[in-house]
Amino acid sequence: MSRRTRGLLVLGAVVVLGVAALVVYTWTGRVVQPTITQQEATERVDGYIRAAIAQLPADAGFTQVVADVMSCEPSSDNGPRGRKVVSRAFETTAVPVAEFNRVFDTLKSYWVGNGYVVLEDSRPKDWYLWVQHQPDEFRLSVQGNARGLLAINASSPCVWPNGTPDPQ
Known part of the structure; x- marks a missing residue:
């Protein structure tokens, strides 16, 4: 596997993990939103x-x-x-x-x-x-x-x- 291919795979994995972390963070309700009173x-x-x-x-x-x-x-x-x-x-x-x-x-x-x-x-x-x-x-x-x-x-x-x- 070439160095460039490995780099692209690592970058792709980082993007996928980042998106997954954002989804999990949002699903767990950690983002506190204002509401009406x-x-x-x-x-x-x-x-x-x-x-x-x-x-x-x-x-x-x-x-x-x-x-x-x-x-x-x-x-x-x-x-x-x-x-x-x-x-x-x-x-x-x-x-x-x-x-x-x-x-x-x-x-x-x-x-x-x-x-x-x-x-x-x-x-x-x-x-x-x-x-x-x-x-x-x-x-x-x-x-x-x-x-x-x-x-x-x-x-x-x-x-x-x-x-x-x-x-x-």
Whole structure:
């Protein structure tokens, strides 16, 4: 093998290892990115879920049953500790089970037409529809059961309480 060939092989190996190291570094979540604040996440969750409920008849009578901020640990994105997830849930029993399909279709049409991507639609097996808003990754779902309970849930992605990590 010539000296030039060996040099090119070594250079190629270095480039491949460098790219692999960058990919591993990124996948392990070592790059800390700023986020919106917890307050901004709360406002978006509230806005997204209220906009969804507004698509349904006013007499549906949804009641808020969850307003929570939880630790984002273990995080679904393998990111750093200290971030939070904002979540909300509303429920009703005022919508007859016979109307669930219409409710799900209405919400699905609204969400798809407003920047959401369907992650899962379990109908007809289960009453469950899960979507994600693009590009901010807020997630909403509607779920029902045979007893007539209908719930709409929303959650934020992991966010830093103040938008950036606290100084150490």
